[in-house]
Amino acid sequence: MANVLRNSAKFGFSGVLSQLSIHSRHGRECVSPCFSLQQRNNSTSPKIKVDLDSSTGVAVLRMQSPPVNSLSLDFLTEFCINLEKLEMDRSCRGLIITSTLSKVFSAGLDIMEMYGKSPERCGEFWKAVQEMWLKLYGSNMATIAAINGSSPAGGCLMSIGCDYRIMADNPRYSIGLNETQLGIVAPFWFKDTLVNTVGNRAAELSLELGLLYSAPDALKIGLVDQLVPEDQVLSTAQDTMSKWLAVPGQNTLSHWLYRVRTLSLSHTGCTGSEHSPSHWLYRVRTLSLTLAVPGQNTLSHTGCTRSEHSPSHWLYRVRTLSLTLAVPGQNTLSHTGCTGSEYSPSHWLYRVRILSLTLAVPGQNTLPHTGCTGSEHSLSHTGCTGSEHSLSHWLYRVRILSLTLAVPGQNTLPHTGCTGSEHSLSHTGCTGSEHTLPHTGCTGSEYSLSHWLYRVRTLSLTLAVPGQNTLSQYTL
Ligand SMILES: CC/C=C\CC/C=C/CC(=O)SCCNC(=O)CCNC(=O)[C@H](O)C(C)(C)COP(=O)(O)OP(=O)(O)OC[C@H]1O[C@@H](n2cnc3c(N)ncnc32)[C@H](O)[C@@H]1OP(=O)(O)O
Numbered sequence: 001m002a003n004v005l006r007n008s009a010k011f012g013f014s015g016v017l018s019q020l021s022i023h024s025r026h027g028r029e030c031v032s033p034c035f036s037l038q039q040r041n042n043s044t045s046p047k048i049k050v051d052l053d054s055s056t057g058v059a060v061l062r063m064q065s066p067p068v069n070s071l072s073l074d075f076l077t078e079f080c081i082n083l084e085k086l087e088m089d090r091s092c093r094g095l096i097i098t099s100t101l102s103k104v105f106s107a108g109l110d111i112m113e114m115y116g117k118s119p120e121r122c123g124e125f126w127k128a129v130q131e132m133w134l135k136l137y138g139s140n141m142a143t144i145a146a147i148n149g150s151s152p153a154g155g156c157l158m159s160i161g162c163d164y165r166i167m168a169d170n171p172r173y174s175i176g177l178n179e180t181q182l183g184i185v186a187p188f189w190f191k192d193t194l195v196n197t198v199g200n201r202a203a204e205l206s207l208e209l210g211l212l213y214s215a216p217d218a219l220k221i222g223l224v225d226q227l228v229p230e231d232q233v234l235s236t237a238q239d240t241m242s243k244w245l246a247v248p249g250q251n252t253l254s255h256w257l258y259r260v261r262t263l264s265l266s267h268t269g270c271t272g273s274e275h276s277p278s279h280w281l282y283r284v285r286t287l288s289l290t291l292a293v294p295g296q297n298t299l300s301h302t303g304c305t306r307s308e309h310s311p312s313h314w315l316y317r318v319r320t321l322s323l324t325l326a327v328p329g330q331n332t333l334s335h336t337g338c339t340g341s342e343y344s345p346s347h348w349l350y351r352v353r354i355l356s357l358t359l360a361v362p363g364q365n366t367l368p369h370t371g372c373t374g375s376e377h378s379l380s381h382t383g384c385t386g387s388e389h390s391l392s393h394w395l396y397r398v399r400i401l402s403l404t405l406a407v408p409g410q411n412t413l414p415h416t417g418c419t420g421s422e423h424s425l426s427h428t429g430c431t432g433s434e435h436t437l438p439h440t441g442c443t444g445s446e447y448s449l450s451h452w453l454y455r456v457r458t459l460s461l462t463l464a465v466p467g468q469n470t471l472s473q474y475t476l
Pocket residue numbers: 001002004013016017067068070103104106107108109110111112126150152153154155178179182184185186187
């Protein structure tokens with residue numbers, strides 16, 4: 001195992017990403033996700049077993065792919081097909097996910113899928129990973145992870161994609177997003193899902209250090225909701241499910257809104273029939289894909305078919321969004337026109353903030369302030385100095401910072417040229433009457449800095465969709 005992981009780190013993810021990039025730049029015909037799922041399911045023996053109890057409306061999905069339920073393309077395909085079937089079965093209202101293996105819930109993404117594979121295979125694999133998460137996180141069923149063994153990385157993602165987590169009370173089992181320890185950057189939607197589960201600070205620590213938590217520690221930080229003796233994991237999940245299903249309207253939009261709300265966008269500019277979950281799944285997925293690998297996903301694999309979804313249309317959107325979420329070291333910037341020495345990390349460190357500020361408000365920020373140079377580029381206001389500028393530190397801090405600053409309509413240009421003491425006001429540049437914020441519902445003393453910072457972070461996720469969010473319909 002150690003060798004495999006070492007190899008994957010060595011050859012690994014940048015290679016995989018660039019392969020993906022090459023692949024996606026060529027573009028492909030879009031097909032419906034259902035069709036593509038069926039097409040690519042090549043496995044012979046089932047890796048997933050589903051039992052639906054029609055009297056309770058609860059399905060138990062058992063992962064049974066030895067040795068460790070690693071998430072290979074075949075596994076994910078089968079998983080998604082089963083999920084899709086249950087989703088379409090109106091008699092099924094609740095889903096419990098568990099493992100038939102002793103000691104392991106899921107070892108996460110199958111390392112062997114991640115190197116030495118063709119670009120096509122890599123693309124399919126990564127698409128399947130995203131589909132798994134979208135289908136689970138966006139499910140209309142109540143979902144419970146009955147975690148009866150270790151659940152690192154992608155296994156943890158699968159768990160936090162569920163509404164509730166019950167784990168075996170065994171300190172030898174661990175769970176967490178440990179990608180950083182493998183030299184892998186957890187995509188932003190992994191991060192967002194973790195933040196939603198354990199909060200900002202715990203997620204920040206967890207991702208920067210690539211922590212795996214023992215079951216008791218996972219309970220302490222809220223990564224799991226409950227620990228029970230190993231032989232009671234499934235029965236407790238079944239008891240718990242009955243409480244979830246007793247909530248009126250469990251399968252309705254209200255359920256959906258609570259989960260998706262934090263996913264960015266979903267509930268914002270929609271009206272009328274646009275509120276259908278299927279519509280949203282595709283919108284969310286599109287954006288997620290775009291942002292998961294900035295500059296690398298052309299979105300040909302999103303399943304969008306309307307002509308407005310043509311690559312050329314998307315390229316412009318993608319570029320904007322990608323820059324918004326500029327992730328140092330992960331973005332190759334090939335799509336921005338940067339070449340050669342501009343790729344150096346130091347270049348990135350200084351560009352990132354400016355780019356974030358500039359482009360986080362599509363259509364509102366114009367270019368002039370991207371031309372900042374010299375001392376204006378100092379990142380002193382981020383609190384980062386010297387060795388703190390390591391990759392993992394940057395990835396998680398900068399991203400949050402840029403989201404914090406993204407306040408469409410509020411952060412107008414003047415503050416981008418701010419230097420020195422002006423930056424002390426939390427670099428939002430907002431003062432006095434600029435804080436009208438009629439659409440946020442904020443008034444009077446609510447304008448205090450700490451309030452503002454926390455609200456902004458939430459708002460910025462909502463607002464990161466060019467031309468879609470007016471916020472007028474939505475009051476936090
Ligand atoms: C394009 C992609 C871009 C970005 C992706 C970013 C996201 C990445 C998310 C991920 O999920 S990366 C995967 C990270 N996974 C791990 O770090 C888990 C590693 N595995 C373990 O920690 C342990 O195996 C375990 C705790 C799950 C189970 O321990 P134990 O019961 O002691 O089993 P072994 O370690 O002996 O393993 C048995 C067997 O299984 C193979 N294996 C384990 N994990 C994986 C895996 N993730 N993929 C493929 N194969 C795996 C292991 O090599 C052993 O195989 P043998 O042939 O040696 O028996």
